[in-house]
Amino acid sequence: MRSPKDFFAPLALGAPAPVREIPVTPSRMIHFFDPGNEKMAAKVPDLAKKVDVLLGNLEDAVRADRKEAARAGLVAIAKANDFGKTQLWTRVNSLDSPWVLDDLITLVTEIGDKLDVIMVPKVEGAQDIHYVDRLLAQLEARAGLTKPLLVHAILETASGVANVEEIAGASPRMQGISLGPADLAASRRMKTTRVGGGHPGYLVRTDPVGEDLTAGRTTYQQDLWHYTVARMVDACAMHGILPYYGPFGDIRDVVACEDQFRNAFLLGCVGAWSLHPVQIDIAKKVFSPSPSDVAWARRVIAEMGDGTGAVMIDGKMQDDASVKQCRVVAELADALAADDPELAAAYDAATKEALG
Secondary structure: OOOHHHHHOOOOOOOOOOOOOOOOOOOOEEEEEOOOOHHHHHHHHHHHOOOOEEEEEOOOOOOHHHHHHHHHHHHHHHHHOOOOOOEEEEEOOOOOOOOHHHHHHHHHHHHOOOOOEEEEOOOOOHHHHHHHHHHHHHHHHHHOOOOOOEEEEEEOOHHHHHOHHHHHOOOOOEEEEEEOHHHHHHHHOOOOOOOOOOOOOOEEEOOOOOOOOOOOOOEEEOOOOHHHHHHHHHHHHHHOOEEEEOOOOOOOOHHHHHHHHHHHHHHOOOEEEEOOHHHHHHHHHHOOOOHHHHHHHHHHHHHHOOOOOEEEEOOEEEEHHHHHHHHHHHHHHHHHHOOOHHHHHHHHHHHHHHHO
């Protein structure tokens, strides 16, 4: 059995020391792009100004005959651009693919100093993270990196969901976990062909009134992903890492996309994937607390004083648990406002009005 003291020791001679706390920076949207697509690559400098995270995708959306071009494209893009405060991530190919080893060797040794996070698809258990963890340490040592790369797992198999707690705690490198609804649906044998979102057949119906079993019965569509997202959020919170909703495939349905993102935000997710520019603003809106919510949170914190006891505010009882909830909202608002003057102004105006 490995000693707990060894958990934060480098896994290779010359590798940087593992982080002891995951950096929490805005990551409301993880925007995917194909680095092998010249038109997409040309848009990267402008996209970097609009998003929290840019992710060069090497996996499922890239055809087998274009894998090497996508990898080379990401290297070229990383070397040619200064991303400022925008994080640069990549999604490598799955661990059972013939491309992943070259993905990791090439990216870490050539642009490891530019990358923040490596997203690993189809993680099934801690063993997958342990493999990547050791390999990254060896490559970091070879490349002379001084900062360890972080790892993000995608939850897209039944085994991954069953083992989500051990995945979340498998390595100090673990930055977060995303829901991968499409592959997860296939793994579970779910009968939906949608990429994220609900399904009109997954519903509850009100009881009948009287003898007529068909009249006046209202139906309500349910969330296929509620259980999995909630379990993922708990596993991430338990281990101090960050949960994310994944993709919403129907680009045209911006209303349902916003609803799905908001469900995830309310449950505790910090961001979601954006597959098209139209989803960037949706994610930015949803994963930023509203000015009214921020104003209320700051008012409760102010009126609670030292945070103990209980007070009545607008007829609602507030106590120490209320303050803890409000601090989550207020601290997120402060972090986002630090880099967004427009958001900061909206939060301050709403707070001044609420506090009189």
